[in-house]
Amino acid sequence: MTLRLGYGTNGLTDLRLDDALGLLADLGYDGVGLTLDHMHLDPLAPDLAERTRRVARRLSGLGLGVAVETGARYVLDPRRKHGPSLLDPDPEARAARTGLLVRAVEVAAGLGAHAVHCFSGVTPPDTSTDTAWQRLTGALTPVLDAAAREGVPLAIEPEPGHLLGTLAGFHHLRTLLGDPEPLGLTLDIGHCQCLEPEPPADCVKQAAPWLRHVQIEDMRRGVHEHLPFGDGEIDFPPVLEALAATGYAGLTVVELPRHSHAGPELARASIDFLRRAAPGVTGGDAPC
Template structure:
């Protein structure tokens, strides 16, 4: 099985992190998309190093891969969702987001993560596109330097309603930044269904050289709402075939189920999601015949996250 499935902890926020990781291992997931947030691994905790070491040990114990995600809603500002962003008019506020991402790179290195995920943010009112792009490239420069030193790719995600909203915007950022080697792409396949002109499977093939992280869920055209599998409009068999063929391009990262508004049903959705993906995936990707020995069976809006 060449597709390595994970599940995002932003869809398991009612569980302790240790319990969430154990659940995913028991269900047969290959890894986890770990959102740095107060309820799991708090990037602002005074004992962050010790906490990170414990999580790294647990991941090794369970045989789980990891990608570090940075989309926590209120981790920096308890009053502004995703604030401050990399586009904030206040230079000090932008710097706070940059520092968080640099810290995330360090955490990722300590965890042995495949990549660090981020997104641009929404363009503030009365801000020209040129100014917004300048802020974005300037804010990301120290993060890319840290990523280069650590050997951990930075995977920026096109997010509906944000400055960097689609694949064309990602390539625009690459050009503006001088195409730095650490800069890669997080491809959310639901976002492809939502707003890209190409089908999600074609987006995978087009984006393959830059892919460092993948998120998956169901979605409808023009509506940015992350849906459980089977509740949207994505045609999954050809999409999963395209993902299966990514191994030929050298992609070794995770494909992480992204259901950030479904924590109330997280354990059940984690189970039904992996069953759906196995059922609809390429031939031979049916349900696992055994559980590894270390796992006991036990309308288009700015952002819906």
Template sequence: MSPATQRPGGTPAPAPETSSLRFGYGTNGLTDLRLDDALALLADLGYDGVGLTLDHMHLDPLAPDLAARTHRLAARLDTLGLDVTVETGARYVLDPRRKHGPSLLDPDPDDRARRVALLIRAVEVAADLGAHAVHCFSGTAPAGTDRDEAWERLAEALTPVLEAAARAGVPLAVEPEPGHLLATLADFHHLRRTLGDPEHLGLTLDIGHCQCLEPLPPADCVRAAAPWLRHVQIEDMRRGVHEHLPFGEGEIDFPPVLAALAATGYRGLTVVELPRHSHAGPHHAERSLPFLRRAAPAPPHGDPSAALEGSRTS
């Protein structure tokens, strides 16, 4: 998705007031299911796509024959009519003893290189799947690391990943993550400026994280993020508490958020992110989609009754 639709003369056209939002569900919330079973479930429930976390229980990025497995998966997604974004937040895919380790900020350059290689592989997988983006995050700054040094490491590590993304034509969507070096929208803009605003650097916006720690309300975060928005994750959350909650169990008023998202003209997937609820993944997948559809604005020329004015049910 480009930041603005271009008129023939090259001037940006105004974003549409509303657009049909497309919802997905993350496989990190369906880890007790085989990947094919998870995909079939989401297709049966009516989801538009899937947020695919590369991990050992689904599409293992480190196991043999990745290209062949990716090719089979692409065919399956096509058969089921599911779009896909590739997510890279697997907890132990690189190191069985360090959650999310090693990171792009690791003091050891060889360890940083392992994370970089995984992200480049994710870009290649995304290109083969026809994914609309690859998600990633910075990681936490190691103890004793100077903040300026941490930013330098992050920029250096992401440079070859962005080069791979440019070659593949797949945006890299960095997620501000509470507790990480890159934690806020302001931090994303710091990275963007540091790297010289590369074309293929975009943003993953997690709606719950906006509620958790951003100074702006979530709907305003969506509007502020619109030019760089390449991927969206969504769940409920409470202010100041980084806990992904099923819809209706937190504090977010979703209709204004989804109306703001629709108004941006965003065409990617909005993916339900409930990684700690995998034990009841099918239940939450079944419940989440009707909630989001009720909270979303009616698409252009659609039935206005499809939008629910007060869908928050906490």
């Protein structure tokens, strides 16, 4: 099976969305990880439905697939990074994040996306672990209902430092929720290198039944810093071959959210690197 490669718009924030999509198509990417944010399909815009239709037409015209990502730093609160979260002590604040994710599911359905990505958030101070998990399950329930209704899986990402920070945490959440069909996993390959006990290729094999979205970048053990390929420690050929062997049909999206200043060049270098790393599973040569 050939992997479908994408690039995240959170690494192209200096480009207009139309320009970013055109760039990725020209470079030979199969799709895009579209982060809903003020500069790229603002999820709080009053004309979101019409904007979504325009983006859907643009994606179709370029032949690009899409996954919807929800990691915008300040889309809900201009003063708190990723705030409020699904773990916020204030029920109304948690509801705001839940509402954003429900809207993301609806946007994803309008775009024909293969998944909606999300994460748990950091456990607030003076909050017990049990309380944090209770908040998370309660806040996700309406999102999972929307995902079931729209036919778009919700793919939660283990994020270093978050309540749900590892693959073990994902399985704990599945158990707490009763293993709902719409709940899947976003596997970030760099995060596997950062903190999982098994090598990234083994993490891919273990996660295979629940894979709904994949993010990829280089990283070093114990340091949560998204790095361009070749700047970290990951041996990529076994990882890419393991991904292809799972039969995963969604996008494998390069995630370099702190590198927008060099986004176009890194988008080109990234697809070239991945094609060289595993030419049998990453779509062959770059276009002329």
